[in-house]
Amino acid sequence: MSTTAIQPHDHGHGAQGMSVGDFVRTYVFSLDHKIIGLQFLFSTLLWFIVGGLLALGIRWQLAYPWSDMPVIGRMLFSAEGGQISPEFYTTLFTMHATVMIFFVIIPILAGAFGNYLIPLMIGADDMAFPTLNMLSYWFMWPAFFLIGMSFLWPPYGAGGGWTSYPPLSVVWDAAPGSHWPQTLWLMGVTCVGVSSMLGSVNYMTTIIQMRAPGMTMFRLPMTIWGMFITAILQAFALPVLTAAGFMQLTDRTLGTGFFLPDGLVVNNSLPATGGGQPILWQHLFWFYSHPAVYIMILPAMGMVSDIISCFSRKPIFGYKPMVYAISGIAGLGFIVWGHHMFVSGMNPFLGMTFMVSTMMIALPSAVKVFNWLGTIWGGKVQFTTPMLFALSFVSMFIIGGLSGIFMAATPVDIFIHDTYFIVAHFHYVLFAGTAMAVFGSIYFWFPKMFGRMMDENLGKVHFFLTFLFLNGTFFTMHILGAVGFPRRLADPYDYETFRHLLPMNRFMTWCAIGMVATQVIFAFNFIRSIFFGQIVGRNPWGANSLEWMAPSPPGHGNFDFQPIVYRGPYEYGSPEVDTDFYPQTQPPPADPAKRFKPPAH
Amino acid sequence: MVPVLGVLCFVWAMAGFWPMQNHWLPANIGGADAHAIDNLFIFILGLTGVIFVGTGLVFFWFLWKYDAAVTTEPVKYFHGSHQLEVIWSIIPAAALLFIAIFQMTVWANAKIKRPTIGDNIPKPPLAEITGRQFEWRIRYPGKDGVLGNEDDILKVNDLHLPMNEDVVLLIKSQDVLHSFFLPHLRVKQDVVPGMQQFVWFQAKKTGTYDIVCAELCGWGHYKMRGRIVVQSRAEFDKWLEQSWQEQEVSSFAPPAGE
Numbered sequence: 139m140s141t142t143a144i145q146p147h148d149h150g151h152g153a154q155g156m157s158v159g160d161f162v163r164t165y166v167f168s169l170d171h172k173i174i175g176l177q178f179l180f181s182t183l184l185w186f187i188v189g190g191l192l193a194l195g196i197r198w199q200l201a202y203p204w205s206d207m208p209v210i211g212r213m214l215f216s217a218e219g220g221q222i223s224p225e226f227y228t229t230l231f232t233m234h235a236t237v238m239i240f241f242v243i244i245p246i247l248a249g250a251f252g253n254y255l256i257p258l259m260i261g262a263d264d265m266a267f268p269t270l271n272m273l274s275y276w277f278m279w280p281a282f283f284l285i286g287m288s289f290l291w292p293p294y295g296a297g298g299g300w301t302s303y304p305p306l307s308v309v310w311d312a313a314p315g316s317h318w319p320q321t322l323w324l325m326g327v328t329c330v331g332v333s334s335m336l337g338s339v340n341y342m343t344t345i346i347q348m349r350a351p352g353m354t355m356f357r358l359p360m361t362i363w364g365m366f367i368t369a370i371l372q373a374f375a376l377p378v379l380t381a382a383g384f385m386q387l388t389d390r391t392l393g394t395g396f397f398l399p400d401g402l403v404v405n406n407s408l409p410a411t412g413g414g415q416p417i418l419w420q421h422l423f424w425f426y427s428h429p430a431v432y433i434m435i436l437p438a439m440g441m442v443s444d445i446i447s448c449f450s451r452k453p454i455f456g457y458k459p460m461v462y463a464i465s466g467i468a469g470l471g472f473i474v475w476g477h478h479m480f481v482s483g484m485n486p487f488l489g490m491t492f493m494v495s496t497m498m499i500a501l502p503s504a505v506k507v508f509n510w511l512g513t514i515w516g517g518k519v520q521f522t523t524p525m526l527f528a529l530s531f532v533s534m535f536i537i538g539g540l541s542g543i544f545m546a547a548t549p550v551d552i553f554i555h556d557t558y559f560i561v562a563h564f565h566y567v568l569f570a571g572t573a574m575a576v577f578g579s580i581y582f583w584f585p586k587m588f589g590r591m592m593d594e595n596l597g598k599v600h601f602f603l604t605f606l607f608l609n610g611t612f613f614t615m616h617i618l619g620a621v622g623f624p625r626r627l628a629d630p631y632d633y634e635t636f637r638h639l640l641p642m643n644r645f646m647t648w649c650a651i652g653m654v655a656t657q658v659i660f661a662f663n664f665i666r667s668i669f670f671g672q673i674v675g676r677n678p679w680g681a682n683s684l685e686w687m688a689p690s691p692p693g694h695g696n697f698d699f700q701p702i703v704y705r706g707p708y709e710y711g712s713p714e715v716d717t718d719f720y721p722q723t724q725p726p727p728a729d730p731a732k733r734f735k736p737p738a739h
Numbered sequence: 740m741v742p743v744l745g746v747l748c749f750v751w752a753m754a755g756f757w758p759m760q761n762h763w764l765p766a767n768i769g770g771a772d773a774h775a776i777d778n779l780f781i782f783i784l785g786l787t788g789v790i791f792v793g794t795g796l797v798f799f800w801f802l803w804k805y806d807a808a809v810t811t812e813p814v815k816y817f818h819g820s821h822q823l824e825v826i827w828s829i830i831p832a833a834a835l836l837f838i839a840i841f842q843m844t845v846w847a848n849a850k851i852k853r854p855t856i857g858d859n860i861p862k863p864p865l866a867e868i869t870g871r872q873f874e875w876r877i878r879y880p881g882k883d884g885v886l887g888n889e890d891d892i893l894k895v896n897d898l899h900l901p902m903n904e905d906v907v908l909l910i911k912s913q914d915v916l917h918s919f920f921l922p923h924l925r926v927k928q929d930v931v932p933g934m935q936q937f938v939w940f941q942a943k944k945t946g947t948y949d950i951v952c953a954e955l956c957g958w959g960h961y962k963m964r965g966r967i968v969v970q971s972r973a974e975f976d977k978w979l980e981q982s983w984q985e986q987e988v989s990s991f992a993p994p995a996g997e
Binding site: 223224225228298299305312314402404405415450451452453454455457458459481482483486487489490493497498500504505507508511514515516517529532533536541543544546547548549550552554555556617618620622624626627629630633634635638639642708711718734 | 760761762763764765775776779780783784786787790791794795797798801802805806807810812813814815816817818819820823824827828831832835836838839840842843845846847849850851871872913914915916918920922923925926927928929930931932933934936948949951952953954955956957958959960961962964
């Protein structure tokens with residue numbers, strides 16, 4: 139790495155002598171992709187706490203229905219004497235999903251890691267449109283504000299489900315008291331859409347236009363491929379949700395009737411409008427929200443691929459098939475939305491079509507799993523904390539992927555639709571999958587972000603406890619689903635059929651409490667390591683991709699030299715060099731005899 | 740370890756050992772369609788179970804064998820194999836396509852091929868069920884067999900059915916989305932305001948079972964509970980007649996003595 143430094147970027151990070159205006163420009167309304175990435179990271183981690191606590195509220199009600207919530211019950215629900223009311227229960231699961239999906243998973247992947255890693259990994263000094271980038275973060279704040287506000291009116295948050303199906307979410311009388319929260323919810327989600335849209339335009343442009351010399355598309359790390367495909371998905375699917383959101387908003391507030399049929403009688407009153415169709419909303423909503431499922435997993439798959447290759451000290455198995463698999467998932471992702479609607483009243487013939495496309499989308503996912511196994515095969519696996527999280531992503535994704543086949547089978551879906559089976563499925567994909575990948579990625583890229591390591595021992599304790607508790611919480615959900623235990627019921631034990639499931643729900647609740655409590659270890663480790671972690675150099679893990687060539691943390695403008703890329707990012711264990719890693723910027727050996735010749739096929 | 744535990748959990752639940760009695764598919768009182776759904780569930784469970792255990796074992800074997808602290812082999816400098824990719828694309832693709840096509844008949848029987856009487860005339864509904872916040876309103880057509888006139892028999896949350904017959908129900912919603920879910924019959928259909936839909940099934944066993952609302956319909960969603968009572972045809976007719984008498988009395992004449 140003796141390339142000439144083009145310009146020194148030593149601004150220093152001491153805030154002494156910095157004027158208020160400078161401080162605001164540098165750390166608040168910053169145009170630097172790394173600051174924006176960290177802003178996203180901190181905001182989403184804070185919302186992660188909120189989302190987790192909302193989940194505990196749900197679990198409490200399911201384990202101890204109608205009993206006083208300990209400690210905080212009296213404070214929150216004084217009118218009900220410390221109980222969770224059925225109205226508030228609908229709010230709990232609506233807001234848990236909303237917060238986790240729109241404020242945690244999507245922004246932490248695209249916003250935090252996308253922003254932080256894209257320019258660094260492709261060898262650019264910043265994003266293509268820094269101002270747009272700043273706006274994409276600051277558009278999250280109206281959303282935070284609006285959704286935060288929705289907690290202020292009874293029943294203290296929107297209660298129409300995160301899917302916000304009309305007519306329940308449109309007709310004011312259908313959910314007494316939901317007037318303001320539901321409207322604020324819709325506006326908030328629209329702002330998240332604007333933020334993601336700004337981000338996705340920026341990511342696509344940056345990845346296409348700003349790559350360092352030599353960085354061809356097929357030398358990009360899988361993380362970048364994941365982000366790139368995600369950005370495309372967002373750019374094409376989000377306008378539909380934004381438009382549909384506006385339609386629902388005008389249905390609610392202006393009296394249009396896009397989603398309201400004739401002849402409704404809600405709470406003994408006739409709404410003034412009609413002529414619409416509730417299922418139209420479901421089509422529009424899932425046309426975005428199914429690709430959104432891949433928006434929530436593809437970047438995680440990319441990051442996991444990078445981590446697994448790095449700690450197997452071995453080239454990734456089947457780089458191009460992995461890229462094609464991601465693209466295949468994205469392409470098929472646009473034509474499977476109907477599998478959320480098999481029993482919705484949609485034409486049952488159409489259900490057959492969606493069954494075939496949904497079955498086929500399992501294929502690229504399977505290919506990815508096989509390639510990850512192939513990557514581990516024949517390597518030298520180092521069980522660092524990021525690797526443990528990445529490996530658990532793979533094993534948990536297998537469960538989440540296979541349980542999807544049950545739902546894709548339309549006849550089986552008749553029985554398990556809207557039961558805990560689907561809850562188990564998406565928690566395996568989104569929590570056991572994506573959230574574990576996000577934890578792994580935080581441990582992996584933390585040294586780059588802050589120049590210090592996170593504590594490995596605490597990290598491993600965090601991993602093992604989280605892994606144990608998450609399986610205790612979510613695996614049991616499959617069994618509840620097999621009994622037909624429906625989701626979204628404040629008191630399922632009212633039904634004979636489900637009364638005997640209470641003990642299992644108690645077990646799950648205590649696992650969930652344990653899981654949330656475990657995250658205190660992570661929070662402690664994270665905060666402590668920012669200030670007191672072991673200081674490390676540029677490349678603590680011995681990785682190849684470009685971000686590890688920049689200083690830790692990188693200054694403004696990222697690289698202190700012009701990166702030139704000679705090869706892909708997964709050349710671990712190459713015979714051309716003595717080290718077991720081979721950075722993308724390291725020139726090949728001058729002597730042609732030393733160069734590796736791939737065996738002829 | 741994890742795959743083994745997972746499978747054990749399922750086996751445990753299926754076998755119904757303590758404390759997991761009845762932690763499995765609820766008793767199936769349905770006809771051939773309902774049993775076909777259970778069989779498909781078990782089939783997919785078996786298939787995915789084998790894949791799950793297989794990949795899990797390979798995964799842990801690799802991790803154990805290629806542990807950097809243990810392995811003495813040099814790293815295999817290897818970028819992948821085109822042949823393997825083709826093999827592990829085609830095999831799952833064929834399996835998935837097979838599952839998809841294999842079950843289309845079951846789906847068609849459950850949702851498309853409504854039972855007929857005689858000359859391909861669709862069987863008329865036994866009753867009309869209207870979902871409403873937060874109850875199921877049930878309307879039997881009465882003696883003339885036509886819904887929506889004066890001799891209809893009205894009930895709330897109490898659906899009686901004859902056993903061993905094709906039962907067709909007309910389901911509707913008056914206000915928001917609901918879902919008509921009969922767990923023991925493996926029947927589920929969302930009811931949508933503005934649409935009329937039919938469900939059909941056969942009940943093979945007498946008894947009382949739950950009607951569950953499976954689509955969020957507001958704060959009282961959890962208590963939108965109905966029951967079905969499966970009876971022999973004779974008892975059902977008797978009950979219907981009795982209901983009609985009670986209704987006649989209550990709607991047109993006050994009971995004697997008032």
